[in-house]
Every structure is written in C-alpha cells, then in structure tokens.
Amino acid sequence: MISKEDLFYKIGSLEQELIELGAFLHANPELGNEEFQAVDRITTILQNNGFLVEKGLASLETAFRATYTVGTGGPVIGLLCEYDALQDLGHGCGHNLQSPSVLGAAIALSQLEDLPACTIEVLGTPAEETTSGKIPMAQQGYFDHLDIALMMHGGDRTTVDGRSLAVDNFEFVFEGKASHAAVAPEKGISALDGVLMTFNGMEYLREHVRSDVRIHGIITDGGIAANIVPERAAAKFSIRAINRPYLDTVVERALNVARGAALATGTKVHINPIKSLESKLNVQALNDLLLNNAELVKAKNITPPREQTGSTDFSIVTHRVPGACIRVAFVPQGTPNHTKEWVKASNSKEGNEAIMTAAKTMGATCIDVLSSPELLKEIKAQFSAEKEVQNNLVLQ
Template structure:
C-alpha cells in the first residue's frame, strides 16, 4: 500500500513541476504581450528614422532608455563604438547568462531594407520579458546593441574586446521570407589591394612608366585561374576601386577590393593565402609594388542542432508562420564571429512573402506593416521562451555546450 502512495505522491510532484514550468513560460508570453505597444513603437520609430552604420544615435538612445526603464544597467560606447551598448540585468547571483543581439543600422539610400528595426525591437522585447519572468531563478540577461552590421560590422570589435565571452548562449532573430533555423553563413575576408607603379606619358614615353593598373589586371586574371581549383562553396568577387587618373597617363596607382568567402573559416584562410600570393605575383610580374590591407573578416556561423531545434519549437508555440527549411544560398554576417566564441543561434522570422529578396524596397515597405509587427511579437516570444528554457533546464544547456565544444574541436 505504501508503495502505491509513494508512486502517486511522486507523480503529483512531477505533474506540479511540469505545471510550474508551463506557467513560467506562459509568463514570458504575458510579459511580451504587455510590452507589445512599446515594442511596436520602437520598431516603427527606427523604421521611420533610418540611420546608417555608426550613426544610429536615435535608435541607440531609444533602445538604451527603454532598457534602463526596465531595470537594466546600461553601458554605452563600448568597444570604442559610439552607438554600441551592453545592457545587463542580474537576477540574484549565479545561474546562466543569456544574451540577445540587437541590430539597428539601415542601408544607405534605401532605409531598413534588411529589417534591422525588427531585430532591435524583438531583441529588446525578449530581454525585458525574460527578465520579468525569472522569479527567484538566478540568471543574468544581457542585451547587446551592435551597430553597423551592413558596413564596418560592429560585432567584430565587440568580439575582439571579449564582450560576448561571459555568455552561455547568444540569441538573435533576423526577418526574412520564412521562419527558419539552422541557416548557414559564409566566412568572409574583405581585402583591399593597392598597386603602385610609375607615371609617364602613355604615348610619348610609355617605356618609362610602370602601370599599376597592369598589376590590378594581373590580380584579376590570377584569381580567375584560381577559381577552378577551390571548393564549390568559395565565392570571390571584386571591383576596381582606382584605375588611374587619365587614359593618356601610365597609372602610378591602382587598386581593387575583393570579398573572399567560404563555408568555413579554416578553409577560407588557405584560400586567402593563395589570393595574397596571386597579388604578390602580379606585382612581381608587372614590376609594381602591392600593399594588401584586410578591411574586415567574419567567421561562419557555428550551427548547433540542439539550439536550432529549441528555437524552432518555441517559434511554433508562439504562432510563427511560413515555417520552411533555410535557403540554400547564403551570405555573411558578423554574428558568425559571435557564434565562434560562444554557443549561439539565429531565428529567421517571416514578414514578407516567400521569394522576396532582401535589401529591397519590399523589405522597407513591410517593416512597419501588420506583418512586420507580427514578426516582432512572435520573435520576441520565441527568443524569450528559449532563454527561459535554457535557464530552467540545466541538462539542455549542458547538451548545447557539449555540442558546441564538439563542433569547434579540431577535425582529424
């Protein structure tokens, strides 16, 4: 008889624990709903006041003020970036540290054609809603303001400064034509090649000149030959940024800029080395001098299946629509460099019809529509609920960290 009583009592405890967990996550949704009007105001303000990279003063001020009003301690101007910030909410001591990433820069002459207004409002909403749902659970919530994703890539100096290293997990969203997880990104190096030669009259004394433009053209030719001997995931694309002063002067200066990309950082490093060798060879062949300047470098996103599954399940529960596999083609993002340092994942959230291209007027127009507003709310609920799961389920967090360690381990 006592065994039956014990079994019933144990079942009641388990049922009670499950009920409390569900209630706790329900608090997350309630808190996002309570914030909804404010989040949509933030979304629409940033959308209607587009600011390009490192000039997002209105957006940064609005976001940091909102976070401060909700109990976050805000540090601005981090990593030497005027419009970057780190906002921290500490609930007791110990526990996991969960980060939410915000972007808020617009595209020059287009506006918010990449939906960063949605990223910012959803990220802030997730951070505040989760902080209000913690109860007695020890945890730290950090909201990051990362400027200039489209240009100088604010996350890179923030990564270099170690600002993300304290996180157990980093989460963000990005709007698009589908709700999806596990979307890959390409590692990237952006490189300038500056060739120097010797000016001379191109008709009267060309033999006295050394054409810097010849060096640039040899660089392009060499890269064309390289394409046959690299993996299919490699992308190399460039332009001439300086072709000389006039057609009747042997150019004493010429320059090119190239993006070199690959699916993983390790392989990309070998390709970049080969591109550098081509540039040096082009200079040797043409008698010019070349200066190679790396402008920036991203890592590819480290994809964690367990973390992606968590985001997707919470997106379904939050009412996400247009749930589809990630697109096959991809670009690059400085969030990849964050996921190289700590476990992280990005939720793609639908707000435009399938097939709509990014960096387009269609994205701009949709950013402050009901579809854009829905994306803000669903993404905020998904991110906050996922953060709640990570805080309340130590085994889940342990599993994600183990997968991250295994993924980052050197491959034999």
C-alpha cells in the same frame, strides 16, 4: 514553472512601443559606428524598464550592454541586436526589426514574477555591415561569460542558421607611374593594369577551387582620367569558404594572384586586410528550441536551414559560447536582402508581425533554458563537442 503564456501577454502589452521603435529606426537609418540616435532610443527604453546600461564597449561609441539581474547566480542569457543600415539604401537588411524584438523578449522576461535567478543581457553590436563591432567586443571578452547567446534576423522564411561561410576581406592597392596616355604612354606604369590582371587571375582561380568557395570583388579606384596612365588603382575582394582551414589555402593563392599581377605589370601592390570571420558553429539543441518555439507562436513559412548562405559576424560569438539565430519571415520567399523590397517590408504590417513573432520565440526559448538546468547542460555539451570537431578540422 515559468509560464510562456504570461510571457506572451507581457510582450503583447509592449507591442505599440516595440513597433514605434522599429518605425523610428527605419525612418532614421544610420551607418555602422554612427548609430547614435538608435542607441539613445534603445537604451532609454531599457533604462526606463530597470536595466542597467553601459555604453561605449570595446572603445565603440555605439556598442552597449544593458543588464537585468534576478537573484544571485543563475545562467546569463545574452540577447544580441544590430541596428546599422546600408549605405544609400537604408534598412535593406531588416536591422530595424532586431532591437524591438530583443527588447520585447528581454523586458517581458524581466517582468515575470516567477523568473528564477538569472541575468538578462541585451548587447548592442554596431556596424555589422561594415567593420563588425562584434570583432573588438569579442576580443575584449564581452561574450565569454554568457551561457547562451540569441539573435533574430528578418528573412524570406522562418528558420535557423545552418552553416555560414568563413570570410576574409581584403583591399588591394596598386601603385604605378603617371604619364600622358597618348603623348608618352611608354613612360607610364598603369596601376589599373595591376587591378585588371588581378580580376583575370581571380577568374582563373575560381576554376580550381571547391564549389563552396566564393570570390567576388569591385574596383574602388580606377584612375582619374582616361588620358592619364593611372598611378593608383584599388580593388576590394571577399573570399569565402565553408571552413577556415580550406579558406586559408584559397586566400594565400588569391594573394599570390595580386602579387603576380603586380610583378607582371611592373606595379607595386599593398595588401590591406579588412575583416576576417569564422564559419558559424551550430548547436542543434539550441536551434531546435528556437524552431519549436517558432512553431508554438505560429510563425510564418517555417523551413529547414538555407542551403545558400553568406557570412555573419555572429559566427565569432558562436565560437565562444552556444549561440543561435532565428530568422523570421517578413518578405515573400525568394526575395533577396539588401534590396528596396526589404527596405519597404521592414516598415510594414509583415515587419511588425516579425518583431512580435521573434520576441515571443526568443523569450520562450529563454524560458526553456532557465526552466531546465539539464537542458542547458546538454546545450553546453553539444557546443563543446562541436567546437572540438571544428578545432580538429583538417583539409578535405
């Protein structure tokens, strides 16, 4: 039987290298699709530990796959990591913790002498905060062959992901006609009026949708000067809901708001889709394994899944294969992410402890799956059942 104690010992022997990797990523934050230093450092460590590395997956320069195979056949375990930072903030979402923890689990597993036939794949997925590298990677089938997929994320508590919100992101670009705002305002058509009326319409829409719906936006272009009627203005909106069928109805109403604003103001509107993500598909057996192993390694502040949640591109993976994410506490409960508090904590004693806790939790979960073919069958059966429910979901 595979020993979790041996796994934990091997992860412990990697501690210094893992913490140094996290600190390097923290000190060198890179935006989505520009994570060249991160990928070079991560893949070099994997190569030095016997993993076969492929870069440039799905035409993404900073996507990679690192593979370690034991024997022939056996389950394929995917360990996913992100490493992009936030504009003007740095690692305010703790992505510098993900790669070290995933590498700790993957490398330690590869060093176990009694590991059964299997394949361990570390999948580097860039640009989670922006364009979502998992989208083209999923479209080109890079997750479809996995038996399970695991991730970690920092958090204000240790828990698993429950539901997530499906989301559609759009840019609305309005075209008007420029004119002097004081001398000849009657000759102008304000593109900004179209944007502002869109915001007002979205406020009215909010009153007549379900409580799980989230509609939020920003103005990205409001004109160039106060005394010039804006001939161009633009806004970006995210529209979210718990399930895709209902979200689709809300999205169509939201798009009609923008179309109506253009009609009312005499402008033209161009609707540019940016990104579309599903709600997460959960497999309870896999979530339970992660939480049980988090308890085994004495993770801090273990709680049930969060009630309030956002959206994740990991949801795309969970609609293709059984997937789960362990969130590991490293900031005080209630501390919101995408903040300076998260930036500071992601390079601290607490952040380092989260790396080790997550590595042990994910590694131990892999051992459970590899040790029990029946357990893997149960995970897959739950996944198929949940997917059937989602596919037959109707408006409620």
